[in-house]
Amino acid sequence: MNKYFPGIGRIEYRPDAGPEDTLVFRHYNPGETVHGRSMEEWLRFSVCYFNTFRYLGSDDYYGDRAHQRAWEDGSRTLDNYKRRMLAAFEFCHKLGVKYYSVSDRDMAPEGENFDETNTYLEEMVTLAADLQRQTGIKPLYYSADLFTHPRYMNGAGANPDAHVFAYACAQVKRSLEAAKRLGADNFVFFNPRDGYQSLLQRQIFRDMSHMAQLYRMAAQYKDKIGFKGQLLIQPKPSDPRRHQYESDAMSTMHMLRYFGLDTQYKLYIKPAFSRLLGRPYEHDVNVAAAFNMLGCVDASGNYPEVHGTSDLCAKNVADATFIMKCILEQGGLQDGGFTLGGRVRRESVEPRDLFHGHILAMDTFARALRNAARMISDGCFAHSIQQRYISYKSGLGEHVEKSSSSLEECEDYVRRNGEPQHQSSRHEHFNNMFNYYVYPPRQ
Known part of the structure; x- marks a missing residue:
């Protein structure tokens, strides 16, 4: 096991490795x-x-x-x-x-x-x-x-x-x-x-x-x-x-x-x-x-x-x-x-x-x-996602989730509640949260 890649040993995990140490793992630690x-x-x-x-x-x-x-x-x-x-x-x-x-x-x-x-x-x-x-x-x-x-x-x-x-x-x-x-x-x-x-x-x-x-x-x-x-x-x-x-x-x-x-x-x-x-x-x-x-x-x-x-x-x-x-x-x-x-x-x-x-x-x-x-x-992402889908937790939304709704029920709901309110997708909020984990702030 040392014929075709001479001079290279087993690749080790070294989290303190410098920028030019590119034959070591800085992040992959198999047993972690x-x-x-x-x-x-x-x-x-x-x-x-x-x-x-x-x-x-x-x-x-x-x-x-x-x-x-x-x-x-x-x-x-x-x-x-x-x-x-x-x-x-x-x-x-x-x-x-x-x-x-x-x-x-x-x-x-x-x-x-x-x-x-x-x-x-x-x-x-x-x-x-x-x-x-x-x-x-x-x-x-x-x-x-x-x-x-x-x-x-x-x-x-x-x-x-x-x-x-x-x-x-x-x-x-x-x-x-x-x-x-x-x-x-x-x-x-x-x-x-x-x-x-x-x-x-x-x-x-x-x-x-x-x-x-x-x-x-x-x-x-x-x-x-x-x-x-x-x-x-x-x-x-x-x-x-x-x-x-x-x-x-x-x-x-x-x-x-x-x-x-x-x-x-x-x-x-x-x-x-x-x-x-x-x-x-x-x-x-x-x-x-x-x-x-x-x-x-x-x-x-x-x-x-x-x-x-x-x-x-x-x-x-x-x-x-x-x-x-x-x-x-x-x-x-x-x-x-x-x-x-x-x-x-x-x-x-x-x-x-x-x-x-x-x-x-x-x-x-x-x-x-x-x-x-x-x-x-x-749990921050899970909470934010749940908030986006909160309307499916009860009432008509719950019936939709359980496949027990009908077109007639949906029409009755619209007659009672009128035009839906605009809801923000909060796209930038989710991207901001994502970046927090990918690029964590300095401690």
């Missing part, structure tokens, strides 16, 4: 009790295998690979995948993170045919299982990559070609088996290709019913093999090239509810995607939590200076505080957690920059956890 649990229990950080170890500083339009890694030769050989995995476990061990998040194609390359691909995967799963036994590190989630290979250019579960659909199902089957063997806490579906580019060539309901059938078969096979992990779906917002069927939390939950799958699946939310839809960072997290459908959260950020980018290391404490307030209010993420899904910048070419980026994100969410715990413990 916050709101009744340790930081480590609340946050359950996981290293994103893809963005940490497969992104090599390339630019889609303007540049080739910029990151040179001792473990990475850029090939699709098993030897290269093995070195990458050894580097990943060394990184997690030194960072003090007990989880990683990975897909089948992160772990092993495609072969010449289906059988060869699965032989490669089996060999790499065996290596991962051995490394897990040595380190105690395990997957927070496992996933099947149903979008990278050209066969999925028209989608996977929603592909108009039944042959491609069958291939996706077979790949999910093998991935569920690997997830069980590795003891993954969750299994994630991420389907950025499943949508339409033109409605002239698609039948929307048919596509979505096919996706639902894949989800139904996956849930059945999960039970058949005794895999105990939670099934998750990650919504992805539409981009100019394609409209995804699972573009946000609400549309994904509606599809699951319609096809009777909402008791078997939850959502893996990437808050940074909300910004791409022009919504607040915390929007989809709160929507999923409101319906008890929030399973995991991606702890990444998007910055205004990089238009459309949502895979950068989180640094905005205010954004993270919104998320942690929601997580604490729902009692945590159970077997879920936070995937450190941010990439380092293309210009950040040293291996130690990977540590800097992950420490930045972990400290950001640790500060946010403390902020949110103070907000909830003080």
Whole structure:
């Protein structure tokens, strides 16, 4: 565990560290009790295998690979995948993170045919299982990559070609088996290709019913093999090239509810995607939590200076505080957690920059956890919210809350009480309170 990151030891918690001490945690203290649990229990950080170890500083339009890694030769050989995995476990061990998040194609390359691909995967799963036994590190989630290979250019579960659909199902089957063997806490579906580019060539309901059938078969096979992990779906917002069927939390939950799958699946939310839809960072997290459908959260950020980018290391404490307030209010993420899904910048070419980026994100969410715990413990927010909804505590409002009102009752109420009084939203008051916890006054 000291081959690929020499000179870097286990990252320690040092709250007194100076501004240039960026290989220590200033805020993330795993054993510290916050709101009744340790930081480590609340946050359950996981290293994103893809963005940490497969992104090599390339630019889609303007540049080739910029990151040179001792473990990475850029090939699709098993030897290269093995070195990458050894580097990943060394990184997690030194960072003090007990989880990683990975897909089948992160772990092993495609072969010449289906059988060869699965032989490669089996060999790499065996290596991962051995490394897990040595380190105690395990997957927070496992996933099947149903979008990278050209066969999925028209989608996977929603592909108009039944042959491609069958291939996706077979790949999910093998991935569920690997997830069980590795003891993954969750299994994630991420389907950025499943949508339409033109409605002239698609039948929307048919596509979505096919996706639902894949989800139904996956849930059945999960039970058949005794895999105990939670099934998750990650919504992805539409981009100019394609409209995804699972573009946000609400549309994904509606599809699951319609096809009777909402008791078997939850959502893996990437808050940074909300910004791409022009919504607040915390929007989809709160929507999923409101319906008890929030399973995991991606702890990444998007910055205004990089238009459309949502895979950068989180640094905005205010954004993270919104998320942690929601997580604490729902009692945590159970077997879920936070995937450190941010990439380092293309210009950040040293291996130690990977540590800097992950420490930045972990400290950001640790500060946010403390902020949110103070907000909830003080009760000020809860009191102010209750005051906004005070009219639902009695009379007509109470009937509305209990679903026992009628249109006739509402009309009678208006006839008796006339025009409603204007009520301030007190928007500035709530923002002022929020800033008090994010940026506390000097003592």
